[in-house]
Amino acid sequence: MSIEHRDDTGARFGMWLFLYTEVILFSGLFIIYAVTLAKFPQHFSEASNTLNVYIGTINTLILLTSSLTISLAITAIQRDKIKQSITLCLVTIGLAVVFLINKYFEWSAEINHGIYPGSEHLADSAPGFAAFFNLYFFTTGLHGLHILIGIVLIGVIAAMIAKGRITAERSTMLENSALYWHLVDLVWIFVFPLYYLIP
Amino acid sequence: MEDKHAPVPYRTYFQIWAVLFVLTLVNVAISQIAQYSLKVWAILAIASIQASLILTILMHLKQESKLFRIGILTLIVIVAIFIGLTFSDVHYR
Numbered sequence: 001m002s003i004e005h006r007d008d009t010g011a012r013f014g015m016w017l018f019l020y021t022e023v024i025l026f027s028g029l030f031i032i033y034a035v036t037l038a039k040f041p042q043h044f045s046e047a048s049n050t051l052n053v054y055i056g057t058i059n060t061l062i063l064l065t066s067s068l069t070i071s072l073a074i075t076a077i078q079r080d081k082i083k084q085s086i087t088l089c090l091v092t093i094g095l096a097v098v099f100l101i102n103k104y105f106e107w108s109a110e111i112n113h114g115i116y117p118g119s120e121h122l123a124d125s126a127p128g129f130a131a132f133f134n135l136y137f138f139t140t141g142l143h144g145l146h147i148l149i150g151i152v153l154i155g156v157i158a159a160m161i162a163k164g165r166i167t168a169e170r171s172t173m174l175e176n177s178a179l180y181w182h183l184v185d186l187v188w189i190f191v192f193p194l195y196y197l198i199p
Numbered sequence: 200m201e202d203k204h205a206p207v208p209y210r211t212y213f214q215i216w217a218v219l220f221v222l223t224l225v226n227v228a229i230s231q232i233a234q235y236s237l238k239v240w241a242i243l244a245i246a247s248i249q250a251s252l253i254l255t256i257l258m259h260l261k262q263e264s265k266l267f268r269i270g271i272l273t274l275i276v277i278v279a280i281f282i283g284l285t286f287s288d289v290h291y292r
Contacts, residue, residue: 008203009264016267020274027278031285053227060223068216071257078206182258189249193242197230
């Protein structure tokens with residue numbers, strides 16, 4: 001038997017340090033948003049009204065539910081319920097995929113209306129209107145990329161649980177992946193009201 | 200320092216989820232009925248409550264040591280300075 005060197009608290013804090021940089025990354029976008037909103041409140045309002053609040057709300061609720069399932073997966077593994085934990089990871093992935101499918105339909109509708117970064121329609125519209133959609137596509141695109149990374153990550157974690165590499169005794173990998181997933185949810189908790197509700 | 204957390208009961212997670220769910224719907228309702236100036240701050244306040252619930256319960260900050268809390272506090276201060284300086288720059292341009 002080999003001696004194992006582990007520092008679970010250190011591993012978690014390392015994950016938090018990474019998450020701090022993620023928050024700074026998205027804060028930059030939120031600040032640009034806030035400054036532009038203060039400059040063009042009317043244009044932002046017109047642009048925001050073209051977004052579908054229902055799809056936005058449903059996607060928010062889907063993401064909140066996926067945060068619930070990944071949290072439950074941690075408790076499950078800590079209680080040695082391996083199968084349940086894997087199922088909960090897979091449900092989380094399923095919800096994330098549904099989120100992305102909704103996002104795909106949303107983006108398609110906008111692109112079909114000629115609204116996408118660099119489009120002629122945006123070039124001809126009011127500066128605030130164009131700024132709103134450029135920020136919208138960049139922010140939701142970056143967030144969507146995070147969702148995609150999360151899907152891959154949680155998929156790997158589910159496989160590791162199945163192979164017995166993550167257990168009740170050593171669950172830090174799952175806990176850190178859940179931290180990442182909650183951060184993606186946390187970012188959306190602000191993206192949703194900023195783009196769909198406030199303007 | 201405690202290296203391992205005690206498992207959080209399923210029920211706690213379900214309760215937090217229910218609160219987050221309802222607060223999201225409250226935010227949507229506010230956006231449909233409230234006046235603009237009131238709406239902005241009310242919605243951001245509720246989103247912040249949701250964020251703090253996610254941080255403390257779902258992300259287990261409640262069970263972590265002081266170091267984690269100092270970290271997040273530092274982050275919030277840095278972001279606040281970031282926002283404050285940007286707005287004062289834009290305002291006095």
